[in-house]
Amino acid sequence: MEGYCLKCRQKREMKNDQETTTAKGLRMVKGQCSICSTNMSKILGK
Ligand SMILES: [Zn+2]
Structure with a gap:
């Protein structure tokens, strides 16, 4: 899963990713x- 890291200001691979609602x-x-292990989240939509 790829997400946008606010700290790196770049798209990064996400680790320990967990889907929630x-x-x-x-x-x-x-x-x-x-x-950098900063918490990140990504909205997948409905
Ligand atoms: Zn980062």
């Missing part, structure tokens, strides 16, 4: 940047 029913992936 928000209160509004949107699918989301949470994980950490494989480079």
Whole structure:
């Protein structure tokens, strides 16, 4: 899973990614940047 890292300001591979669903029913992936381990998330949509 690829996501945008706010710290690297680049797209990075996400590690420990886990899919969750928000209160509004949107699918989301949470994980950490494989480079700097900053928490990152990505919204997958409905
Ligand atoms: Zn990063």
